[in-house]
Amino acid sequence: MRRVTVDAVKCAGCRYCELACSGRRHQMFSPALSRVIVVKDDRHGLDYPVLCHQCQECLPEINCPAGAIKRVDGCLVVGDDCVGCGLCVEACRFGAVKMVDGRPIACDLCGGDPECVKRCPTGALSYLEHDGGYVSAADELDGLQRRLGITG
Amino acid sequence: MTGFKGGWVSLVKLFGYAGKTLRVNLASRSFKATPLDPAVARDFLGGRGFNSCSMYRELAPGVDPLGPENKVYLSTGPLVGTMFPTASRFNISAKSPQTGILGDSNAGGHLAAEMKYAGYDQVILEGRSPKPVYVFIDDGEVSLRDASRLAGQDTYEKDRLLKEDLGDERVQTLVVGPAAENGVKFAGVYANLVRAAARTGVGTVLASKGVKAVAFRGTGSVEVADYGRFMRIVDEIEGEVYGHPQYGPRRRMGTTRILLMANEAGFLPTRNYQAGVFEDAEKVSGERLAEEYNVRTRGCFACTIPCSRVYVVKDGEFAGLCGEGPEYEALGSFTSRIGNSDLGFALKANDMCNRLGLDALSASSCIAFAMELHERGLLGGEEADGLDLSWGSPDALTLIERIAYRRGFGDVLADGSKAAAEKLGRGHEYAMQVKGLDLIMADPRGLKGFGLGYAVASRGGDHLRSEPFLELSDDPGVGERMFGVPEATLRLADRGKGKLVSYCEDWNAVIDALEPCKNIMQNMEILTFERASEVIEAATGMKMSADEVRLVGSRIINVERAFNAREGLAREGDTLPPRFLREQLPEGNSRGTVFDLQGNLDDYYTERGWCALTGNPTRETLTRHGLGWVADDLERLGVLTAEEVKD
Numbered sequence: 061m062r063r064v065t066v067d068a069v070k071c072a073g074c075r076y077c078e079l080a081c082s083g084r085r086h087q088m089f090s091p092a093l094s095r096v097i098v099v100k101d102d103r104h105g106l107d108y109p110v111l112c113h114q115c116q117e118c119l120p121e122i123n124c125p126a127g128a129i130k131r132v133d134g135c136l137v138v139g140d141d142c143v144g145c146g147l148c149v150e151a152c153r154f155g156a157v158k159m160v161d162g163r164p165i166a167c168d169l170c171g172g173d174p175e176c177v178k179r180c181p182t183g184a185l186s187y188l189e190h191d192g193g194y195v196s197a198a199d200e201l202d203g204l205q206r207r208l209g210i211t212g
Numbered sequence: 213m214t215g216f217k218g219g220w221v222s223l224v225k226l227f228g229y230a231g232k233t234l235r236v237n238l239a240s241r242s243f244k245a246t247p248l249d250p251a252v253a254r255d256f257l258g259g260r261g262f263n264s265c266s267m268y269r270e271l272a273p274g275v276d277p278l279g280p281e282n283k284v285y286l287s288t289g290p291l292v293g294t295m296f297p298t299a300s301r302f303n304i305s306a307k308s309p310q311t312g313i314l315g316d317s318n319a320g321g322h323l324a325a326e327m328k329y330a331g332y333d334q335v336i337l338e339g340r341s342p343k344p345v346y347v348f349i350d351d352g353e354v355s356l357r358d359a360s361r362l363a364g365q366d367t368y369e370k371d372r373l374l375k376e377d378l379g380d381e382r383v384q385t386l387v388v389g390p391a392a393e394n395g396v397k398f399a400g401v402y403a404n405l406v407r408a409a410a411r412t413g414v415g416t417v418l419a420s421k422g423v424k425a426v427a428f429r430g431t432g433s434v435e436v437a438d439y440g441r442f443m444r445i446v447d448e449i450e451g452e453v454y455g456h457p458q459y460g461p462r463r464r465m466g467t468t469r470i471l472l473m474a475n476e477a478g479f480l481p482t483r484n485y486q487a488g489v490f491e492d493a494e495k496v497s498g499e500r501l502a503e504e505y506n507v508r509t510r511g512c513f514a515c516t517i518p519c520s521r522v523y524v525v526k527d528g529e530f531a532g533l534c535g536e537g538p539e540y541e542a543l544g545s546f547t548s549r550i551g552n553s554d555l556g557f558a559l560k561a562n563d564m565c566n567r568l569g570l571d572a573l574s575a576s577s578c579i580a581f582a583m584e585l586h587e588r589g590l591l592g593g594e595e596a597d598g599l600d601l602s603w604g605s606p607d608a609l610t611l612i613e614r615i616a617y618r619r620g621f622g623d624v625l626a627d628g629s630k631a632a633a634e635k636l637g638r639g640h641e642y643a644m645q646v647k648g649l650d651l652i653m654a655d656p657r658g659l660k661g662f663g664l665g666y667a668v669a670s671r672g673g674d675h676l677r678s679e680p681f682l683e684l685s686d687d688p689g690v691g692e693r694m695f696g697v698p699e700a701t702l703r704l705a706d707r708g709k710g711k712l713v714s715y716c717e718d719w720n721a722v723i724d725a726l727e728p729c730k731n732i733m734q735n736m737e738i739l740t741f742e743r744a745s746e747v748i749e750a751a752t753g754m755k756m757s758a759d760e761v762r763l764v765g766s767r768i769i770n771v772e773r774a775f776n777a778r779e780g781l782a783r784e785g786d787t788l789p790p791r792f793l794r795e796q797l798p799e800g801n802s803r804g805t806v807f808d809l810q811g812n813l814d815d816y817y818t819e820r821g822w823c824a825l826t827g828n829p830t831r832e833t834l835t836r837h838g839l840g841w842v843a844d845d846l847e848r849l850g851v852l853t854a855e856e857v858k859d
Contacts, residue, residue, distance in 0.1 A: 069508055072509050072510045072511035072515070072518035075510065075513055076515070076516060085437075092329065100382075102406075103405065104534070105536050106522075176218060211532055211534055
């Protein structure tokens with residue numbers, strides 16, 4: 061299936077994706093409402109956008125005590141029976157789920173036309189057929205730091 | 213003393229803005245949030261406009277810059293926090309300890325947006341804390357926290373300790389370095405470690421208040437008046453930026469692309485402005501940095517043309533050094549200006565300035581000043597701590613540290629080159645500064661508009677008030693079309709620069725008020741007055757013609773001039789170091805001319821409607837800008853002469 065993939069070398073950490081995400085959905089600008097979360101490491105000059113990978117095995121779905129999380133085409137759909145416990149946030153191994161006003165949100169691919177990909181100024185985000193495994197932002201950043209020879 | 217014709221917009225909700233000003237009294241540990249005055253929003257737009265207006269209203273003439281009665285003003289603009297490309301910047305202002313007049317500095321990164329999301333357009337810090345503190349602004353909650361652990365630490369360590377203390381890696385911090393804490397008069401404030409607002413000693417003022425840092429956490433949002441129209445403007449600008457001929461070079465090199473261009477044009481300041489051509493420019497160029505050192509690029513908030521570069525020094529004495537930057541100004545400052553051909557050494561010097569919290573421009577200017585004195589046999593030996601002051605000497609690094617800690621000869625340089633010449637009792641003519649602010653990296657003999665800009669800039673020797681890049685075109689057609697004077701855009705000509713500089717000053721004041729990136733919005737001619745008019749309406753709901761937008765810029769310039777006039781500044785202060793007025797450059801494509809100071813000043817004052825004798829704004833001019841209240845004040849204080857008060 062098609063997913064949003066990340067080229068960590070290209071990501072400049074500008075957070076235009078966060079603005080695009082909140083803008084498209086809410087017609088206002090707020091990283092707090094964005095379903096993309098850019099992890100930034102100023103000390104090493106690194107950035108990485110975190111968003112739902114539509115994993116085959118979705119731990120938030122499996123671990124939801126209320127059974128409120130379903131998935132449609134790989135994306136999280138939160139039902140009315142959500143009790144706002146936040147266990148899904150802790151369950152996601154990529155940190156791609158967050159709570160806003162007591163309800164979890166995650167990337168839903170904008171229904172197949174992800175705004176963040178269209179707006180990314182550096183081409184770091186793509187919407188591609190992709191079946192590979194994923195690694196966490198922390199591991200991606202560690203690997204990138206080593207590859208680029210950044211110390212300190 | 214408001215004098216604003218407020219009220220007419222009071223029923224209109226202002227979009228774009230956070231809508232509140234926060235005032236923090238450090239002595240009484242009290243806070244007050246007040247609604248943004250819509251009349252101030254309309255008249256001054258934001259950012260530098262808000263700060264300069266506030267400074268005029270609140271800082272009595274003669275205030276001691278390092279006394280508790282000085283204030284620090286931190287403002288951002290109505291476009292920041294939105295998707296307007298590059299809208300990421302803040303302006304920080306205070307009366308300057310380096311110059312004794314209006315001081316401010318501006319930086320990008322991610323701080324300004326966080327401040328908006330926390331709910332504030334402007335934060336004002338007043339008084340002085342008896343103990344070291346940091347200010348934490350967490351949405352609506354404000355707290356003053358113990359900063360004794362931060363005291364004396366470098367900027368990187370302060371940032372780390374703050375994040376540890378608050379238990380949140382995502383807070384945005386603005387910190388001072390040891391230089392500010394030691395009272396060096398050109399110390400800055402730093403966001404995202406390397407986003408320096410370091411001109412005019414604003415960090416020194418912040419530290420004098422007992423404040424080591426300001427941290428923001430904001431979870432709010434910014435709403436624009438007309439989302440559809442706003443996004444259509446964003447779409448247009450994205451297209452223009454991506455299709456611009458400067459897009460590629462800026463992405464690859466940022467502003468460091470300028471170094472070789474400046475050298476080719478013969479205005480690259482070399483050995484303290486003794487020459488305009490540096491024989492080793494290729495070795496220290498932005499091109500070489502990009503090829504051999506840079507590993508990736510980063511951007512400020514909402515930037516569609518990220519130009520900040522992460523570098524790694526792979527070999528040589530400084531192998532292992534990693535960091536972000538430098539910009540052209542710092543790169544040139546630590547290469548040609550001090551006669552250094554070693555790129556690793558320049559990167560190290562810039563990194564030291566960031567960590568110690570020094571203005572790289574003033575630091576290198578002071579070092580270049582000392583080196584020229586040494587070359588001329590006017591300085592050396594014990595007086596200079598036995599340091600090697602020959603051009604390009606690695607002892608410059610030792611000197612940077614001594615400046616930051618005011619040790620030995622560093623203490624002589626720690627107030628800027630003008631003060632250093634005064635302390636030494638010699639070498640005044642080699643202090644490359646205007647009004648006490650050390651100059652930037654472009655020789656005005658090769659850029660006459662820039663020269664006029666330095667002479668009249670309200671914060672002293674700096675180009676960012678006007679940055680009249682249009683003259684770089686050397687195309688008389690541009691001058692003819694825009695100003696009716698072909699020479700206005702010929703870089704070596706002395707005619708028409710009054711029109712050029714006042715136009716560009718107004719333009720930059722608007723950009724400094726709205727707070728996107730000047731490199732893109734002005735230099736790439738994206739945010740014209742016409743487009744600013746459109747986006748101001750789409751973002752805030754305020755209807756304002758292009759002429760009215762320009763008038764906002766001109767109003768900011770006038771209120772700043774009035775602030776400085778009240779501090780005693782007059783035409784005599786609008787000058788350049790004598791070298792530019794008397795000596796021609798020895799070689800290169802800018803040789804053969806000197807700067808015509810008096811002719812250019814006359815031209816500029818006429819254009820501004822200021823008195824040619826004193827340089828003061830007249831009552832008539834102030835009134836035309838809705839600044840009758842400023843004219844009243846200047847008249848009451850006896851600043852305006854009988855001739856100038858005529859309506």
